[in-house]
Amino acid sequence: MPWRPIWSKRVKKTEQMLAELAEPEGKVVRHAADYRVDGEVGRFRFGTFDVENGDGQVLFSGTSLFPACQGRQWYLTWGFKELALLTGATQCSYRKTADSLNRHRRQPMGGTPINTLRDETEAEGTAVLAFLDKESGRILKSHGFSAEGTPLPKATIGNAAESPPATLSREKVAEAWRKVEERMHEQQMSASHIAQAAQQQEAIYEDPAETVNIHVDDVGVKEQKEQRGTEERSETAGTNPSPKEDVSMKAERKRPMVCNTVARIERVGKGFTLTGRSVLGVLRCVLAFLLQNDLLRQRWLFFTDGQRSLQNSIVTFFTWHRCMSLILDWFHVGKKCREELSLALKGREVRNRHRKQIVRLLWYGLVSEAKEYLRNIPPEDIKSQPSVERLAGYFERNRPWLPCYALRARLGLPNSSNPVERSNNLVTASRQKKNGMSWSEPGSQALTALTAIVLNGHKHTWVRRRKIPFAFQQTS
Amino acid sequence: MSNNIEVRIKIEMKPTQAPPTHSKSGAERTGQGQFRIILEGEKSLDIDALEDGLLCANFPALRDALATHLEQEGKKNRADAS
Numbered sequence: 001m002p003w004r005p006i007w008s009k010r011v012k013k014t015e016q017m018l019a020e021l022a023e024p025e026g027k028v029v030r031h032a033a034d035y036r037v038d039g040e041v042g043r044f045r046f047g048t049f050d051v052e053n054g055d056g057q058v059l060f061s062g063t064s065l066f067p068a069c070q071g072r073q074w075y076l077t078w079g080f081k082e083l084a085l086l087t088g089a090t091q092c093s094y095r096k097t098a099d100s101l102n103r104h105r106r107q108p109m110g111g112t113p114i115n116t117l118r119d120e121t122e123a124e125g126t127a128v129l130a131f132l133d134k135e136s137g138r139i140l141k142s143h144g145f146s147a148e149g150t151p152l153p154k155a156t157i158g159n160a161a162e163s164p165p166a167t168l169s170r171e172k173v174a175e176a177w178r179k180v181e182e183r184m185h186e187q188q189m190s191a192s193h194i195a196q197a198a199q200q201q202e203a204i205y206e207d208p209a210e211t212v213n214i215h216v217d218d219v220g221v222k223e224q225k226e227q228r229g230t231e232e233r234s235e236t237a238g239t240n241p242s243p244k245e246d247v248s249m250k251a252e253r254k255r256p257m258v259c260n261t262v263a264r265i266e267r268v269g270k271g272f273t274l275t276g277r278s279v280l281g282v283l284r285c286v287l288a289f290l291l292q293n294d295l296l297r298q299r300w301l302f303f304t305d306g307q308r309s310l311q312n313s314i315v316t317f318f319t320w321h322r323c324m325s326l327i328l329d330w331f332h333v334g335k336k337c338r339e340e341l342s343l344a345l346k347g348r349e350v351r352n353r354h355r356k357q358i359v360r361l362l363w364y365g366l367v368s369e370a371k372e373y374l375r376n377i378p379p380e381d382i383k384s385q386p387s388v389e390r391l392a393g394y395f396e397r398n399r400p401w402l403p404c405y406a407l408r409a410r411l412g413l414p415n416s417s418n419p420v421e422r423s424n425n426l427v428t429a430s431r432q433k434k435n436g437m438s439w440s441e442p443g444s445q446a447l448t449a450l451t452a453i454v455l456n457g458h459k460h461t462w463v464r465r466r467k468i469p470f471a472f473q474q475t476s
Numbered sequence: 477m478s479n480n481i482e483v484r485i486k487i488e489m490k491p492t493q494a495p496p497t498h499s500k501s502g503a504e505r506t507g508q509g510q511f512r513i514i515l516e517g518e519k520s521l522d523i524d525a526l527e528d529g530l531l532c533a534n535f536p537a538l539r540d541a542l543a544t545h546l547e548q549e550g551k552k553n554r555a556d557a558s
Contacts, residue, residue: 039527065521078524079531464524 026051031062036069038112040079042105076120081463084112089121090431090451118443125446128453129276131468136288139470143291149284151320157296164323165210165299168411170201176410177201183406184364197364200404204325205411208268211299214286215264215420216310218279219428220257224438258444260428262452264420265289270472273423275452277445279310283317292470299323303417305332306398328401329417334359336394344387345377354381362395365404371395427451481545485537487530491517503533509544511537 029052034045048062069075076085088097094114102111137147144155151157177198184194261282263274272289276282290296300321302314306328318324337355345351354377361370374392382388395402405415428448432439439447453462457473496516497504503511513533519525 037523039523040531041527066523075523077527079527 026053026059035063035066036072036074037077038074038080039077040083040105042107043074043110043112074116078463081124082459084117085121085124086450086454086459086463089117090447090454094118094121121450122443122446125449126442127466128449128462128468129445131466132274132276132285132449133281135468135470136285139288139292140284145287145291149287149317157320165297166207168205168207173201173205173407173411176407179410180364180404180406187360189360189364193361193364193366193369196366196369197404197406200365200407203403205408205413206299206301208413211267211301212290212295213266213301213303213414213419215266215303215417215423216279216282216286216314217262217305217417217420217424218307218310219260219262219424221260221428221432221444222438223256223258224440224443258439258441260445260448262420262424262427262448264423265472266419266475267295267472269475271419271475272470272472273427273452273455275427275445275448277441279313280317283313287317289470293472299325302326303329303414303420305329305417306336306394308397311398311401326401327403327415328398330363330405330415332417333362333402337362337391340387340391340394344384344391345381346383350381362402363405365402365407367395367399367402423452423455426455487534489526503536505536505540509537509541511540 028049031048031050035048036045037043048065050058050062051060053059063069067075084097084101088101091097092100094117098112098114098117101117102108105111140147140149144152146152177200181194181198184197259278261276261279263282263286265272265274265286274282274285274289276285290298290300300318300323302318302324304310304314304326311326314326337359338351341351341355341358345354354373358370358373361367361373371392374388374395377388403415408415428444428451431447431451432444453459453468456468458468462468492514494514497512497514503513506512511533513529515525515529519529
């Protein structure tokens, strides 16, 4: 199919116009408003011509030869979209982008205004999100899934009789275990701990060639206030709150955030980034992407930072998939231990001593032993028992998602949700999380969606064909 | 007193029977400072294709004009100095 069949239709319309002109009563009149174009060459307008009959009735409208624009809308050319919206606004502030654009086009006066650029970027990003939503719906439907992503009876999701995706051989796991065991001996871990950790050899260690790693995370940016409020200032005017009061007031008035959900799907040497307004919306797109790439029979391994709602959503959404599992990011496990133990224990020295032991146990997947260790911390070291209980609860809740990180690392398998943290930085944080910046929900989400297109290398296809191929991009 | 420099540019868009330029080869040099690109007839109302075509022909012409001018001026100055 040709890319722009619409143009040949327009040529036919020109022929139609000429035929109208041939009519003795037809009169050519200039259209009241000029057609406006914002392009890579600059902003310009040109007149279009209508054909009217003797009664002033328009027989043919000249604007119909060009893409439809409403009211005072400017037609944005492909070049403009690539340059201003996808390359410019996703990387720099709107002010800098508009300045640089108008400078390059030698149009310091009458060039694209900042607010227009912002509105156009937002509209483009919203169109991307709408496309992802619609395309996901289409793919899900064509694979026998409901619009929400639930498999319908006609869906072919595989059955227990089919052979599961390959795992690493027992020999390879045993070989890696011997090295882990040596390390445990070096660290003078007890025989019982080593014996307990040895059982981790029985767990499933995925073959990277038959596994899709899916990293999901939320990234928040400061939400713009409806109005620049003077209330807060006037409330506190004349009073000087104590530092303690100040901290509690700040906590109460916690700044609302705009949330973007980002998913990074990776296979050996390939990747794709998806963004969206909500966790469920993104999971739906992830499912559509996996179906489109015929990855239903692969192992799906999700990596998260431990956010409870995120984990619950993933587990609930993909519960029907027989080879799906979840791994808690190792960095966040360590972070959680550090934070909770800071609250729970007396002093830095005590905290670090106990934390080292707990983290070491968790590195070898010894969750029960870590809980046991927590229970046996001497009462004189404890500052807050609820914090200790909270950490124990965290271990218990995440027990299925805490593997033997040491063995996985030795096998060369991933333990981290770092790819999505990196994507978060690239698609949202580097542009939107800067001093003094705040965003409206549609503005932030639209910009994130546009940046993801650039990251996936689909800028050209989106601008020209208004499509985003659900296909991996080579990363190495 | 040295002469001033007049910059003159004329861009023509006219019908032709010549075959369209291959999209990857870019603008074709047809003479000193002259470049051309031939677009398919059906794109006569395609704003995007026309803009792209103009930019593809424009930049090589600008580079060529600038390079030629500088080369000639350099040669002239050198001749003056010697």
